Amino acid sequence: MATKTAPINMRVEPSVRSIIDAAANLLKVDRTVFIQTAALRxxxxxxxxxxxxxxxDKAFAAFEEALDAPAEVNEGMVDLLSRKSPWE
Incomplete structure (x- = not known):
């Protein structure tokens, strides 16, 4: 079964197209493959x-310590999340 493709259309200045074409030619690929490869990378x-x-190591230890610390209660968030939603 063939894989479907989706078009991506774009306009560029002629000078940009020339540079892209030159680079694609150096790699011996067409413009589409070059642009796909560069964009995906x-x-x-x-x-x-x-x-x-x-x-x-020192920064990672501090990061782990912060992750392991108990969460601080944010009263504003507690209040907000305990309210009834406007659509309820």
């Missing part, structure tokens, strides 16, 4: 940077 990096992070 960037997307993965952005997602990883939001999810994964590294800490030095």
């Amino acid at each position: 960037e997307a993965h990096e952005i997602i990883a940077n939001q999810r994964d992070f590294l800490l030095e």
Whole structure:
């Protein structure tokens, strides 16, 4: 069974297209493959940077200590979450 594809259309300045085409030609791929590969690589990096992070040992110990500490009660949140919803 064939995989469906979804179009992504974009307009760029001719100079941008020329640079993209030159880079794609150097890698011996077409423009679509080049743009897909570059965009996917960037997307993965952005997602990883939001999810994964590294800490030095001292900073990691402080991070773990903060996670293990009991949660502080926020009276404003307690009040808000105990109220009846406007639609109820």
